[in-house]
Amino acid sequence: MSGFGNEHASEDPRCPGALPEGQNNPQVCPYGLYAEQLSGSAFTCPRATNRRSWLYRILPSVCHKPFKPLEEGHLTHDWDEIEPDPNQLRWKPFEIPKAPQNKMDFVSGLHTLCGAGEPRGRNGIAVHIFVCNASMTDRCLYNSDGDFLIVPQQGKLLITTEFGKMLVEPNEICVIQVRAECTLPVAQSQRLEQAYSCTQLLMVCQQSPGRILVSFFIFQQGMRFSVEVFGETRGYILEVYGAHFELPDLGPIGANGLANPRDFLVPVAWYEDRQVPGGYTVISKYQGKLFAAQQDYSPYNVVAWHGNYTPYKYHLEKFMVINAVAFDHADPSIFTVLTAKTTRAGVALADFVIFPPRWGVANNTFRPPYYHRNCMSEFMGLIKGHYEAKEEGFQPGGGSLHSMMTPHGPDADCFEKASKAKLEPERVADGTMAFMFESSLSLAVTKWGLQTSNRLDKNYYKCWEPLKSHFNPKCK
Secondary structure, eight states: OBOTTOOEEEEOTTSTTOSOSSOSSOSSOGGGOEEEEEESSOTTSOGGGOOEEEEEESSOTTOSOOOEEEOOTBOOOOTTSSOOOOSOEEEOOOOOOOTTTTOOOTTTTEEEEEEEEEGGGTEEEEEEEEEESSOOOSEEEEESSOEEEEEEEESOEEEEETTEEEEEOTTEEEEEOOOOOOOOOHHHHHHHHHHOOHHHHHHHHHHSTTOOOOOOOOOOSSOOEEEEESSSEEEEEEEEESOOOBOOOOGGGOSSOBSOGGGOBOOOOOOOOOEEEEEEEEEEEETTEEEEEEEEEOSOOEEEEEESOOOEEEEGGGOBOOOOSSSSOOOGGGGEEEEEEOSSTTOEEEEEEEEOSEEEOOTTOOOSOOOBOOSSEEEEEEEESOOTTOTTTOOTTOEEEEOTTOOBOOOHHHHHHHHHOOOOOEEESTTOEEEEEEESSOOEEOHIIIIITOOBOTTGGGGGTTOOOOOOTTOO
């Protein structure tokens, strides 16, 4: 289904009429299902920002064993584990472990590169790299801390969610909205727990379809999802604490342009009624730590749902590029796909920006990106091709970080070529897709990013060393 932030409704065609008519929480749901609300905003948020969905499922997701700590690996929000580094930083392509010697799925392959802020205070971001070679089997992840914006770079992802499935390939992105305001109807849950065990609940569902008299809702902390891969896979993740992504305001651009709302796609309902006698593992990312709980059924048992709080995906080739057509270089904010706002007008907690194929036609202009010092932090990645400002060294699957007020810009070779180029209409970045995670926060790099990964390019600064002075006071 298409549309950004729309009110959607979907039911698995195997169970027509699974969505209740005219209400959210009937005494008896169709097919003996449970009603469960997932809230992505406070109840009293204005309608324009209120996010929630109702899920109609075979068992409520409260039926699981207690959570226990799980080894986090290289996932962290400890921004003080190593001294800060204000230098321009660039990483070579991050290495993907080889299977079968070292099997690694999406969760075990999460590596935090940099970030700032604190998930408990719901203000901050983190940049993660994921590398994996195996699918998540009988386990899923949900995140209480923030929303995941996932950018696959190598290999496609088949992502199963409680709302349905999404196939996400390189040059596409997806957002798993995983932060939710959480409350629990304690009296109802206690009565349910006293009356039935989880196994007994399932027996009631199976023995008396449509006759269950316990109608129950609970606010889940985040959307469960699992990632299936088809070989060596790599990509980037932008995690934001405390805000949801939205489309940027267009201002004088008008009603149309940049990422159009209709090009965002939401999955349709799909369920499986599957028992897992060996145990299904639900992994929770909570306050920066990982925890695991066991249950004996698949969490993808949502037969129908409706609401506006959903996962979604978007193909970057659908971005409607706007660019300078007379002179000078437009600021990169003109390429913003999604933004997560702060309370300060025009200041983003995080922006997702792309540098897509386009025409360059500006007259009397140095067309590559200008030299820059910025009050924002800029992490860049490359999905494919060659980035125009640094055709050598900046490779697909790698990245760079230009921290707050750290100078950056085209390398010497790019400057010389662009300064002497004949200015004709030309295609820019054909076959290339670079992107930027930009934040108003000052990002700290993790120990894994600076040392353990062994991918830091220590010669990055040398790309600017050949720049020379062209100053001549006698030549205006």
